Amino acid sequence: MTGHLFNIQRFSLDDGPGIRTVVFLKGCNQVCLWCHNPESLLPAPQVLRKDSLCTRCGRCEEVCPHGAVFHNDAGFLTDHTKCVRCGHCIDLCPSDALMLVGYDKTVEEVVKLVCKDRDFYQRTGGGVTFSGGEPAVQSEFLLQCLEACREQGIQTAIETNGNYPLELTARLSPLLDYVMVDVKHTDDEKHRRFTGVSNRQSLASAQYYLAHNATDLRVPVIPAFNDTADELQDILRFARESGAKKVTLLPYHTFGISKYTNLSMPYTLGSEPLSVAAVQAMVDTLDTGGLAVEVNER
Ligand code: SF4
Ligand code: SF4
Structure with a gap:
């Protein structure tokens, strides 16, 4: 069976216990x-244009x-709804500014x-981590790999x-x-506004995993979404009542914007990054109820 990937990262120390290989599957729900x-969102390969290399020659639009391919004041852009990934523009770009993100691999x-x-893995208690995107979007491939x-x-x-x-x-x-x-937000309406979907299934899955697996709840802390003391307190309450022992908070950063x-693709959030110190200061005011709450950067 074949799956769509966009990266495999070896020797990761940030994606679970020990040294890990992280398999990034393409596609998100x-x-x-x-x-x-953002390269993980679409389930298929995508043309990526390295803006720093592009000389705006217009060859890709011509061919x-x-x-x-179209252009505006910002430069040359790819309409992913029309692109069939034939590769002509990649082959003919004189600046090597174009590449295809994403490839297929079999389970084997x-x-x-x-x-x-x-x-x-054996020396460090590590192993493999499947990430994304949302790896469960390719559920049968994921199950077979696991x-x-x-x-x-x-x-x-x-x-x-x-x-x-x-x-x-x-x-x-x-x-x-x-x-x-x-676990991004306990309020369904706000979750829908910032992620496009209800939080109902996510919260139910989190509770299931907590009851059956060694589980770390992760909370991306995002300005104007869930960065108030009340909202974080609600998430910690949900975690505690669901049997969590540990919650990891991930302060908002902007490292991915150039992608x-x-x-x-448009980036619409437009907020300033949150520092670890600022999030930690807020955590210090919360009732953690015995939960281990860690603040780190993804
Ligand atoms: S062909 Fe390459 S250098 Fe020319 S506009 Fe397209 S991406 Fe830029
Ligand atoms: S990969 Fe093919 S279809 Fe897609 S933008 Fe390039 S030339 Fe057009």
Whole structure:
């Protein structure tokens, strides 16, 4: 079986216990306004234009047989709804400014690559982490990868938004040694406004994982979304009542903004980054009720 990926990162120390290989699957079922991996959102490969290399020569617009390239004051842009990923513009760009983000790999290819670092996993308590995008969007591919990694004795983890039916959560759960699941907001209307979807399935999945797996709840702390003391307190209350032991807060940053330009995608949030110190200062005013609350940067 084949899956759509956009990256495989070896020797990661930030995506679960120990040294890990992180497999980034393409495609997401939410559109979070602050997403710092916009190349993960579409399920298919995408043309990326490195703005710093583009000389605005216009060759890509000339050669595109599908009218998928246009320009405005900001430069040359790709209309991903028209692009069929034929690659003509990439081949003919004189500045090597264009590339395709995303590629396919079979389950066997992924597992073979993951197994290369088996010694490091064993020495550090690490393993493989499936991330995205939302890895569960390619649910059958993910399930097969997890089963195959388990057969090879590799510890498994997932970074997930939990936004899928509980039937899928229950199929994934027994194949996972560690779960990092996002809890973004306890208010459904606000969650819909900033992510495009209800929080109902995410909260239910988080509770399921907490009951069945070693689970870390992750909270991206985003200005004007969930960065008040009351909103964070509500999330901590949900976590405590759901049996969480640990919550990790991820202060908003803007490292991914240039990717939006390169992918011809709009970035609409327009907020200033939050410092770790500012988020920590707010946490210090909250009633954590015995929860371990860590503030770090993603
Ligand atoms: S992406 Fe390449 S072909 Fe297109 S305008 Fe820029 S330099 Fe020219
Ligand atoms: S990959 Fe093909 S369809 Fe897409 S923008 Fe380039 S030339 Fe046009």
